Amino acid sequence: MDTVTLRVFRGDSSGGEMRDYAVSVLPGMVVLDAIHQIQQTKDSTLACRWNCKAAKCGSCSAEINGKPALMCKTRLDEATIDGVITVRPLFTFPEIKDLVTDVSWNYHISEKIPPFTPKPDAPKPFIMHQMDVMRQQEYRKCIECFLCQDVCHVLREHELKDNFYGPRQIVKLANYNMHPYDNLKRMDFIRNNMGIGYCNITKCCTDVCPEHIRITDNAIIPLKERVADKFFDPLRMLLVKLRILKNPEADRSQDSLLG
Amino acid sequence: MVDYKTFEYDMLIIGAGGAGLRAAIAGLESGAKVGVVCKSLLGKAHTVMAEGGAAAAIDDMHDGDNPDVHFVDTMRGGDFLNNWRTVDIFVKEAPDRIYELERYGALFDRTPEGLISQRPFGGHRYRRLCHVGDRTGLEIIRTLQEKAVSLGLNVHMECTLTKLLKDGDRVVGAFGYDRVSGDFLLFKAKAVVIATGGWGRMYKVTSNSWESTSDGVMLAFDAGAELMDMEMVQFHPTGMVWPPGMRGILVTEGVRGEGGILRNSKGERFMFNPEYMPPEAKGMYAETPEEADRWVHDNKNNRRPTDLMKRDVVARAIYKEVRAGRGTEHGAVYLDVTHRGADYIKSKLPSMYEQFHALGDVDITKEPMEVYPTPHYVMGGVRVEPEECSSTVKGLFAAGEVSAGLHGANRLGGNSLSDILVFGKRSGEGAAKFSKTVDFGAIDASVIEEEAKLLLRPLENNGLENPYTITSELQDAMQVGAMIEKRADGLEACLVKIKELQARAQNIGVEGDRGYNPGWQTARDIQFALKTSEIIVLCALMRQESRGAQWRSDFPDKDPEWGKKNLIAKKVDSALEITTRPVQEMPEHLAKLFEEG
Numbered sequence: 001m002d003t004v005t006l007r008v009f010r011g012d013s014s015g016g017e018m019r020d021y022a023v024s025v026l027p028g029m030v031v032l033d034a035i036h037q038i039q040q041t042k043d044s045t046l047a048c049r050w051n052c053k054a055a056k057c058g059s060c061s062a063e064i065n066g067k068p069a070l071m072c073k074t075r076l077d078e079a080t081i082d083g084v085i086t087v088r089p090l091f092t093f094p095e096i097k098d099l100v101t102d103v104s105w106n107y108h109i110s111e112k113i114p115p116f117t118p119k120p121d122a123p124k125p126f127i128m129h130q131m132d133v134m135r136q137q138e139y140r141k142c143i144e145c146f147l148c149q150d151v152c153h154v155l156r157e158h159e160l161k162d163n164f165y166g167p168r169q170i171v172k173l174a175n176y177n178m179h180p181y182d183n184l185k186r187m188d189f190i191r192n193n194m195g196i197g198y199c200n201i202t203k204c205c206t207d208v209c210p211e212h213i214r215i216t217d218n219a220i221i222p223l224k225e226r227v228a229d230k231f232f233d234p235l236r237m238l239l240v241k242l243r244i245l246k247n248p249e250a251d252r253s254q255d256s257l258l259g
Numbered sequence: 260m261v262d263y264k265t266f267e268y269d270m271l272i273i274g275a276g277g278a279g280l281r282a283a284i285a286g287l288e289s290g291a292k293v294g295v296v297c298k299s300l301l302g303k304a305h306t307v308m309a310e311g312g313a314a315a316a317i318d319d320m321h322d323g324d325n326p327d328v329h330f331v332d333t334m335r336g337g338d339f340l341n342n343w344r345t346v347d348i349f350v351k352e353a354p355d356r357i358y359e360l361e362r363y364g365a366l367f368d369r370t371p372e373g374l375i376s377q378r379p380f381g382g383h384r385y386r387r388l389c390h391v392g393d394r395t396g397l398e399i400i401r402t403l404q405e406k407a408v409s410l411g412l413n414v415h416m417e418c419t420l421t422k423l424l425k426d427g428d429r430v431v432g433a434f435g436y437d438r439v440s441g442d443f444l445l446f447k448a449k450a451v452v453i454a455t456g457g458w459g460r461m462y463k464v465t466s467n468s469w470e471s472t473s474d475g476v477m478l479a480f481d482a483g484a485e486l487m488d489m490e491m492v493q494f495h496p497t498g499m500v501w502p503p504g505m506r507g508i509l510v511t512e513g514v515r516g517e518g519g520i521l522r523n524s525k526g527e528r529f530m531f532n533p534e535y536m537p538p539e540a541k542g543m544y545a546e547t548p549e550e551a552d553r554w555v556h557d558n559k560n561n562r563r564p565t566d567l568m569k570r571d572v573v574a575r576a577i578y579k580e581v582r583a584g585r586g587t588e589h590g591a592v593y594l595d596v597t598h599r600g601a602d603y604i605k606s607k608l609p610s611m612y613e614q615f616h617a618l619g620d621v622d623i624t625k626e627p628m629e630v631y632p633t634p635h636y637v638m639g640g641v642r643v644e645p646e647e648c649s650s651t652v653k654g655l656f657a658a659g660e661v662s663a664g665l666h667g668a669n670r671l672g673g674n675s676l677s678d679i680l681v682f683g684k685r686s687g688e689g690a691a692k693f694s695k696t697v698d699f700g701a702i703d704a705s706v707i708e709e710e711a712k713l714l715l716r717p718l719e720n721n722g723l724e725n726p727y728t729i730t731s732e733l734q735d736a737m738q739v740g741a742m743i744e745k746r747a748d749g750l751e752a753c754l755v756k757i758k759e760l761q762a763r764a765q766n767i768g769v770e771g772d773r774g775y776n777p778g779w780q781t782a783r784d785i786q787f788a789l790k791t792s793e794i795i796v797l798c799a800l801m802r803q804e805s806r807g808a809q810w811r812s813d814f815p816d817k818d819p820e821w822g823k824k825n826l827i828a829k830k831v832d833s834a835l836e837i838t839t840r841p842v843q844e845m846p847e848h849l850a851k852l853f854e855e856g
Contacts, residue, residue, distance in 0.1 A: 012774075028502020028619060040727040044778030045771035049300070051468040054508045054614060056397060057303040073617060075504075096439055097775040104416075107301060115409035116364035124358050125319070127373035133366050137391065140366055140398060144302055172405075179364070 004076055006034050007086045008046065013095045018086070025076050031087060032060050032071035035099070047098040055210055058145030062099050063088040068147040068208045071099075090150040103146050109165050112193065113172060114184050122181040132180060138218060139175035141211040142168065148205035148215055154198045164195040167205035167215045174219035191227045196220070261711040263434075263443035268294035268413070269694040270687070271433060271448035273420055273475060276304030277396075277679035278659025278686070279454035280403035285687025286452075287410040291694055294446060295407075296415045296435070298455075298470045302404045305456050305468055306679065309396025310511035310610065312378055312388025313680070314673035315353035319374040322559075324385035326350040331852050333674060334845075335539070336382045336569055337638070337667020338807040339822060340488060343845045345645035345664040349674075349681050356680035357389050365402040367391055379516045379558065380672040382569040384543075386558070388673040393511050393610045399676055418444060419474065421783060422710040423451065423482040423655070426700035430482055430654040434710050438780060441773020443711055447702065449694035450654050452686050453479055453641060454679075457660040459492075460730075461788045461795075462634040463738040464507040466498060472784040473791035475661040479641045480790070484650040486828040487663040487840075489791075490798035491638035491808045493670055494743045496573040498633025500591040505618055507633050510594060510611060512672040514628075515566045517607050518555040519596040521577070522627070523585035529592070530565035535576040540568060555599075571669040571807050574632040578743050587629050595627035632743050636675065638666040638808065639798075642827065647689025648682055654693060658686035668807020717782035720768035726781040729764050733757065733785070733792060741796055746813045750800045757796065761789050797837055798826045 002025040010019045021042055023034040032050055039046050051057040053072045060071040064079055065086050079085045093101040148167040154160050173190055176182055190196050201224075203216045213219070229236060270286045272279045275297035286293040297304065318324040329350040334341055357375065361367065367389050368376040377386040391398040420435035424445075432447045455475025459467030480486055497510040515521070523529045528548050536544070544565045545551040551564035566573070577592050586592060596604055601624035605612050608623070615621040615628060641650050641657035645664060648656045659679045666674060717726070733756075740753025764785055769778035804818035805811050824839040844850075 026503045028504035030504055030618065033504050039777055040731070044725070044727060044769060044781070045776055047775040047777060051299055051303045051305070051470065052308050053468070054308065055617075056394070056610065057307045057468070059300060059303045075618065100439075100775055102439075103300070107416075111408055115405060118362050122362070124362075125317075125375050126361055128366075128369055129373050130369045130371075130376075133369050136366055140391070140401065141394065142401075143307070143397065144401075176364070179366075 004034070004080050005084045006038065007084055008035070008038070008098070009088045010046070010098055011095070012097045029076045030072050031062075031064055031074045031076065031079060031085060034076060034085075035071060035087070047096070047100045049100055056143060058143030061090055061145045061147050061150065063090060068150045070145060070147070070210050073210055090146065092150045092156045093146075105161060106144070106146055106149060106168065109169060110172070113169060114176070114186055114189060116176045116179060116182055117184045118181045119183040126181055128180060136175050136178050138213055139171045141213055142171055143211060144168065145210060147208045147210065151204045151208045153202065153204065160195070160198060164198040167220065169194060170196060170199075170223060171213060171215055171219045174223055177223070187226060187230050190223055191231060196224055196227055199224070261443060261708055263445045263707070265445045265447065266294060266415075267447045267699065268292050269448070270294070270450050270452060270690045271296065271446045272452045272454055273433065273478070274304070274454035274456060274659070274661070275301055275414060276306040276454065276456050276659065277399050277403060277676065278683035279452070280400065280407050281680055281683025282452045282454055282658055282687030282690070283407045283412055284403065284410060285684045286691045287407065287412065289688065289691040291691040294413045294415065294448070296418045296420055296446065298417065298419055298474070300416050301414050302400055304400060305471060306396045306400040308466065308468070308509065309399070309676050310393040310509065311380055311513040311516065312390030312395045312673050313353070313357060313399065313676035314380070314383060314387045314671065315357045315389055315677050316350060316387060317354045317357060317375060317377070317389070318385070319370055320377050320386045322385040324387055327852055328384055329353070329387065330849065332383050333665070333671060334667070336669055336671040338669060338817070339667060340807065340825060340842060341667035342645060342664035343843060343849060347849065348645050348685070349665055349678065352681045353677040356677060356684065360399065360402055360680065363402045363406040365391070365398050378513060379563065379567065380512055381515065381567045381573065382671040383673065388516070390513070392606070393513050393608050395676060415444070419780065419783065420446070420478065421474070421714060422706070423478050424702050424706060425482060426702065428653055429697070429700060430652055431700035432702055433478070434707055436714065436773070439775055441776070445702070445707065447699050449697050449699060450656065450690035452690045453655070453657040453661050454659045454683065454686070455661050457637040458788065458791055459634045459637075460784070461733055461737045461792045462742075463734040464498065465634045466495060466507050466509045467634070473787045474784070475657070476640055477787040477790055479650060479652070479655060479657060480828070480830055482652050482655060483830055484652045484655060485642040486640060486794065487642040487825050488639035488668070488798070489794045489828055490802050490826065491668055492634055492741075492795060493570060493636040493638060493808050494574045494632040495635035496570055496577055496632050497594055497630035498635070499619070499628070500631045501589040501629045502619055508614070509633070509635065510628055510630050511608070512570070514594060514596050514608060514611060515564070517596060517603075518599050519566065519594050520564070521566050521573070522593045522595060523580045524587050525585055527585070529580050529585070530568065530573065530576060532576070535572065535579075536565070537572055540572070544568065569669055570672065574743060575810060577630070577632055581631065589629055591629035591631040593627035594630045596623060597625060597627065600624070636660065636670055638668065638670055639663045645682075646685065647692070648686035649689055649693070654697070656686045656690045658682040668809060714783060717767045717769045717779060718773065720766065724763050724767045726767050726769060726778060726785055729760050729767065730781060730785050730788070733760055733789060737792055741792070741799060744810055744812050745799050746811065747800060750796050754793065754796045754800070757789060757793050761793070764789055794828050794835065797835070798828065801826060801837060
């Protein structure tokens with residue numbers, strides 16, 4: 001049986017250190033298994049979050065060898081570099097203890113998002129085609145691991161949490177906005193409250209998404225385009241002014257052009 | 260005097276999985292002040308793990324399905340230990356709960372006509388599972404979460420409750436702690452809904468998460484509620500076994516629903532072995548592999564594959580194949596879906612494909628999976644009246660996996676995701692209605708003092724027993740003595756071990772302080788898990804027959820007399836008492852449905 005060294009952050013908001021643990025490796029073992037081994041055999045105070053251990057709940061987010069990833073989806077045999085794997089907590093959120101951070105900000109801003117609101121006359125069940133459903137199901141795959149929020153440099157380096165809701169919430173907005181039976185107008189909200197303009201499309205969020213959601217291409221860019229379209233297109237503004245287009249947002253057929 | 264923070268709610272809901280969130284929506288819509296407490300972060304509950312779908316007889320596939328057939332399938336599935344009133348309500352209301360979910364924002368897969376697509380599952384006569392690829396549970400929990408948040412949900416995340424508080428015979432609150440800070444918490448409530456899900460963590464290999472340590476059922480038991488059919492622990496036929504790091508993770512029944520075939524190491528489709536066919540299922544399934552293959556493309560003119568028999572039947576067959584020496588080198592059987600083609604598999608079973616590919620180096624579009632039964636679900640739990648989900652203790656309600664009555668001796672796949680919707684709503688409405696009839700009641704400070712002392716003991720102890728060692732020894736004992744095949748001698752040996760561990764668990768010591776301390780958490784969780792294990796084993800010993808998930812190889816047949824009894828466990832004067840109670844007989848109009856086949 002092989003052994004690897006897990007170099008794990010131990011500490012809290014007041015500071016901490018990296019500590020090494022020797023872990024014995026079984027085939028197919030993931031980083032989360034190694035953390036559990038440490039808890040059970042070496043130090044029962046090591047704090048981490050986990051639930052499903054199957055990459056479905058998004059609880060065990062961490063920075064493994066410097067990259068945001070799920071501990072349950074990162075295999076030891078693939079992550080080991082010269083016998084060592086480094087595991088640190090998410091950087092963007094306040095430290096609680098060891099690998100656990102305070103991600104409550106994500107829940108607070110989520111409360112501000114106008115919910116899906118179906119048209120009152122929508123049929124029961126909805127009549128929707130698989131093609132249209134699939135387009136939105138991509139956004140629905142999100143497991144709220146917050147890795148995209150962690151890696152986003154607007155939040156990570158510039159700490160603009162008051163101005164920008166981050167990729168996760170844009171994905172949610174894109175989902176609601178593209179639902180054929182949704183009845184709310186959200187463009188002002190996307191521009192003014194969520195601060196979509198802050199994103200400058202570096203695609204880091206897409207890179208770390210464990211569900212392979214094409215966050216930038218399929219959620220952020222289409223919404224950015226719609227914002228530009230509504231607020232900055234001079235021809236469109238003229239048409240609205242001349243009352244040829246009464247309300248650009250009421251034209252729901254625009255939605256089907258997205259994605 | 261112990262320090263604690265106090266919160267007041269009309270309704271306190273313990274658990275934020277599907278049942279808890281649906282109860283919260285019902286409570287909030289009725290105008291009650293609702294508080295939800297959950298052990299993890301919001302949206303992470305075990306519901307996310309449900310893959311296959313939610314069963315509801317909406318008949319969007321035009322098979323001829325209706326609630327009566329769903330009733331028959333569910334009662335047969337549960338080997339008639341089910342409460343018929345519960346099943347009756349369930350089959351009638353499941354369709355509306357699905358449509359309602361769609362209006363909350365859920366996006367189910369569609370039929371070519373644009374209706375909700377339904378997939379076949381074990382024990383269901385028709386294609387009945389409304390699904391979202393193989394991540395239906397995630398869709399349901401996220402939808403309910405977003406709906407509840409939009410209604411103004413108060414949620415206390417990462418909190419563990421360990422004691423229900425009573426005023427006379429009525430529940431008036433709960434006590435526990437915040438895992439992040441370690442602070443004690445007191446919740447005053449006019450009504451309490453338990454929606455904490457199941458308990459699989461007392462087994463070595465399980466599909467359950469860390470949370471499933473039986474807190475909810477033990478809170479209710481401790482408060483004097485009746486528990487029913489606790490011996491009924493479901494072993495899902497297809498858990499992953501290789502590599503060892505993946506052991507216990509579930510392979511959705513959807514794989515077989517999409518045509519997946521079980522084979523032993525000799526390549527035989529062993530589910531056609533007549534030995535495995537229960538007498539009552541004869542004539543209902545394909546008789547040849549050719550017919551089963553035709554069914555995949557034409558389910559109207561062919562019968563279902565035997566791979567899609569009930570979970571208890573398939574789990575036992577796999578177990579027997581491996582025991583007979585026809586298993587793989589890792590002690591499993593093969594599940595093969597490669598014949599459906601790579602594109603189809605990737606679209607219908609995307610998470611399965613991804614999981615095996617990323618974690619196990621197995622490409623399920625090209626090679627079979629290795630599977631073996633794993634503890635997965637519990638049919639037993641808090642006995643409730645179906646109409647309002649009220650338990651035998653005033654002010655205490657229960658819904659979802661923690662409650663008993665719907666599934667009898669064996670749950671059909673897909674019935675749990677509609678269970679949490681139907682009875683989540685009913686429990687929320689029941690608790691809200693009850694909360695309007697009472698005041699907050701009085702809380703006995705000495706009970707809080709005592710519970711706080713118990714909680715702190717492992718931290719103040721000098722660490723003689725390690726909570727992880729106790730947990731691991733319990734898991735070993737249950738895995739051997741109370742697994743899929745049970746015998747009196749094995750169960751008795753397991754019970755002796757549980758008693759020994761209960762004594763040792765009084766002496767657990769842990770390091771560190773109260774803030775986010777997994778050792779301290781485990782020290783508390785194991786107390787509940789030990790008591791639940793004792794009840795499971797005692798009930799399994801008592802029921803001297805084989806029925807559904809209860810397989811006593813020393814009593815291999817169904818006993819018609821036992822078929823008329825539920826087992827009831829209850830705390831009487833601080834001692835555990837187990838008795839039997841007659842199963843309620845179905846009224847004539849429902850009994851007739853079974854005569855017609």
